[in-house]
Amino acid sequence: MFTSVFFYQEESGQLYPLSDLREGVRVRAERSVITAAWAKIEAELGWCRLPEPKVENGKRARRGGA
Numbered sequence: 191m192f193t194s195v196f197f198y199q200e201e202s203g204q205l206y207p208l209s210d211l212r213e214g215v216r217v218r219a220e221r222s223v224i225t226a227a228w229a230k231i232e233a234e235l236g237w238c239r240l241p242e243p244k245v246e247n248g249k250r251a252r253r254g255g256a
Contacts, residue, residue, distance in 0.1 A: 196208040232238065 197205040198208050198211055199205050
């Protein structure tokens with residue numbers, strides 16, 4: 191059985207299978223839909239996200255103070 195593989199070339203000259211590009215676009219679209227749906231659920235439930243911990247000296251600060 192013969193299967194054709196199509197490639198795309200990045201600016202660097204590197205070639206990659208076109209399926210990799212398509213998969214990346216699909217995943218990005220799925221994540222966008224999931225993020226929007228979750229934001230709607232959070233809004234309806236009155237939830238809010240916790241702030242991200244601050245990064246100090248390359249290490250994350252612990253949540254909760256200590």
